[in-house]
Amino acid sequence: MKVYARKGRLIRIVLILCIIPLLYLLINYSESRKNLHKIYNGRLASKLIKEEDVHLLSEGLGNYEPKNDEHFNGPGEGGLAFNTEAVNSDDSEIEYGMNMFASDQISLNRTIKDTRPKECKRWMYPQNLPTVSVIIVFHNEGFSVLMRTVHSVLNRSPPQFLKEILLVDDYSDKTDLKEKLDKYVERFDGRVRVIRNEEREGLIRTRSRGAQEATAEVIVFLDAHCEVNKNWLVPLLTPIAFDEKTMTVPIIDGIDHKTFEYRPVYGEGHNFRGIFEWGLLYKENELPKREEKRRAHSSEPYYSPTHAGGLFAINRKYFLELGAYDAGLLVWGGENFELSFKIWQCGGKIMWVPCSRVGHVYRGFMPYNFGKLAEKKKGPLITINYKRVVEVWMDDQHKEYFYTREPSARYLEMGDISDQLALKERLGCKSFSWFMENVAYDVYDKYPQLPENIFWGELINSANMKCFDAMGRQPPSLVGLQHCHGYGNNQLVRLNAAGQLGIGERCVDADSTGIKLVYCRLGTVDGPWVYKTESKSIFHRTQNKCIAVHPVSSSLSLMPCDPNNSFQQWMFKIVKPR
Numbered sequence: 001m002k003v004y005a006r007k008g009r010l011i012r013i014v015l016i017l018c019i020i021p022l023l024y025l026l027i028n029y030s031e032s033r034k035n036l037h038k039i040y041n042g043r044l045a046s047k048l049i050k051e052e053d054v055h056l057l058s059e060g061l062g063n064y065e066p067k068n069d070e071h072f073n074g075p076g077e078g079g080l081a082f083n084t085e086a087v088n089s090d091d092s093e094i095e096y097g098m099n100m101f102a103s104d105q106i107s108l109n110r111t112i113k114d115t116r117p118k119e120c121k122r123w124m125y126p127q128n129l130p131t132v133s134v135i136i137v138f139h140n141e142g143f144s145v146l147m148r149t150v151h152s153v154l155n156r157s158p159p160q161f162l163k164e165i166l167l168v169d170d171y172s173d174k175t176d177l178k179e180k181l182d183k184y185v186e187r188f189d190g191r192v193r194v195i196r197n198e199e200r201e202g203l204i205r206t207r208s209r210g211a212q213e214a215t216a217e218v219i220v221f222l223d224a225h226c227e228v229n230k231n232w233l234v235p236l237l238t239p240i241a242f243d244e245k246t247m248t249v250p251i252i253d254g255i256d257h258k259t260f261e262y263r264p265v266y267g268e269g270h271n272f273r274g275i276f277e278w279g280l281l282y283k284e285n286e287l288p289k290r291e292e293k294r295r296a297h298s299s300e301p302y303y304s305p306t307h308a309g310g311l312f313a314i315n316r317k318y319f320l321e322l323g324a325y326d327a328g329l330l331v332w333g334g335e336n337f338e339l340s341f342k343i344w345q346c347g348g349k350i351m352w353v354p355c356s357r358v359g360h361v362y363r364g365f366m367p368y369n370f371g372k373l374a375e376k377k378k379g380p381l382i383t384i385n386y387k388r389v390v391e392v393w394m395d396d397q398h399k400e401y402f403y404t405r406e407p408s409a410r411y412l413e414m415g416d417i418s419d420q421l422a423l424k425e426r427l428g429c430k431s432f433s434w435f436m437e438n439v440a441y442d443v444y445d446k447y448p449q450l451p452e453n454i455f456w457g458e459l460i461n462s463a464n465m466k467c468f469d470a471m472g473r474q475p476p477s478l479v480g481l482q483h484c485h486g487y488g489n490n491q492l493v494r495l496n497a498a499g500q501l502g503i504g505e506r507c508v509d510a511d512s513t514g515i516k517l518v519y520c521r522l523g524t525v526d527g528p529w530v531y532k533t534e535s536k537s538i539f540h541r542t543q544n545k546c547i548a549v550h551p552v553s554s555s556l557s558l559m560p561c562d563p564n565n566s567f568q569q570w571m572f573k574i575v576k577p578r
């Protein structure tokens with residue numbers, strides 16, 4: 001009897017031991033379901049607008065769709081290219097980064113082609129939407145390009161929602177951006193306001209200032225060289241009306257900087273979203289199935305981990321509650337990640353909106369310098385910005401990927417981030433791992449977790465003391481050998497534990513023509529390379545050869561390994577910012 005009773009107790013204990021983890025799993029499961037519900041159905045939570053109001057594809061035209069298309073003849077009308085090479089040209093491309101001779105002849109009210117998916121014309125949107133301040137920051141922008149941005153917004157936005165356009169001048173010195181501009185905007189009866197910085201502040205801080213000065217409920221940031229497309233505004237406002245913690249992003253079309261041709265960047269029927277690689281370069285990825293399936297229609301807004309930076313809409317109070325942009329970020333770069341990580345991790349979300357299209361002029365280069373703002377800073381400003389963002393928002397695991405990809409950033413001085421950390425604490429923000437698992441889950445498909453660097457720095461040849469150099473070329477191209485400059489950049493070489501030899505975001509490979517800079521294969525982090533410490537050689541595992549310098553031409557190639565040949569001997573030397 002006693003034996004049986006003990007057996008019964010044993011069974012009970014075993015059962016309880018089994019049930020506890022089961023319960024734990026169950027609770028966890030429903031918790032994660034709840035989280036998923038929160039992420040994906042946030043808009044249902046808001047009862048401000050009934051779902052039926054919006055999720056309705058009308059048989060005819062949607063309620064905000066302009067009734068008539070206008071047609072004009074003239075340079076650049078319909079968004080067509082205006083070719084001026086044959087007629088005339090000037091130096092404006094060097095001064096402005098775009099062909100101002102062409103822009104000056106194109107109507108400020110020109111028509112452009114409707115690049116939206118066809119479905120977009122049929123959506124019904126709520127009657128009751130928040131008002132908008134459109135904020136346009138500029139520094140020495142071409143007058144007609146800036147004004148075409150303003151005209152397109154005035155022409156293509158419902159007046160009941162567009163409260164004002166705020167032009168924020170970041171200390172331009174071009175004369176036509178002073179009295180001439182003030183005089184010009186008088187015709188808009190106060191709907192266009194100009195405010196000016198007393199000194200150069202940089203794009204990031206100037207945007208934050210614009211947000212402070214804006215008076216409407218929602219702020220929309222645009223670059224100073226844009227043209228908004230048909231019915232662009234209402235689709236951006238609707239998700240925000242549902243849920244104030246939503247940032248919306250229009251789909252960006254391209255405007256050619258020479259001809260001002262307006263054309264879509266993405267292929268028809270393809271949706272993309274913003275991601276990043278571990279050096280924090282902005283990338284885009286085709287919308288994952290998981291997100292595609294969440295929506296009934298391809299033209300509906302979808303979640304995106306991040307955005308390119310310049311163009312988006314957000315509730316003004318929410319943006320200011322998030323602390324606007326980190327005021328320690330300088331000039332330009334990284335602010336898109338700062339805001340994106342902050343929004344997602346602290347309970348908000350980012351949606352890209354296929355039915356809102358805005359054209360943007362992509363310049364060949366940035367035609368101005370950072371002026372005084374870049375003085376007294378060691379190392380590249382952008383990487384300093386990245387470091388601030390990484391140190392505030394990432395956890396130890398993901399910080400490490402950044403420092404693996406950008407090893408000299410460890411030595412950069414990023415300034416004080418205690419305000420940012422306090423904000424993160426105050427808002428009770430989630431971890432970066434949460435963000436990676438629930439939002440940016442497609443990043444790893446292209447940019448897997450990085451193995452540590454075994455060696456990194458300048459890669460110096462023992463025979464001639466010159467440095468391995470990516471030569472600033474785009475792949476595929478030959479890697480060269482140059483005088484060592486000590487600044488890293490194109491001479492900063494990394495060899496990771498999986499045998500990948502990298503320079504910046506590119507990889508090094510070899511074929512019969514020489515040692516080459518190539519695009520790293522997406523989704524992989526390995527390679528064929530081994531550094532042999534005794535012989536100081538860089539060995540290619542599959543070809544069984546070593547990297548050698550030609551004694552006369554200094555060109556690089558794979559040669560049969562010879563441990564005594566100094567032209568095959570290399571040293572890694574760590575480079576710190578200076």
Ligand SMILES: [Mn+2]
Nearest residue numbers: 223310360361
């Ligand atoms: Mn721009």
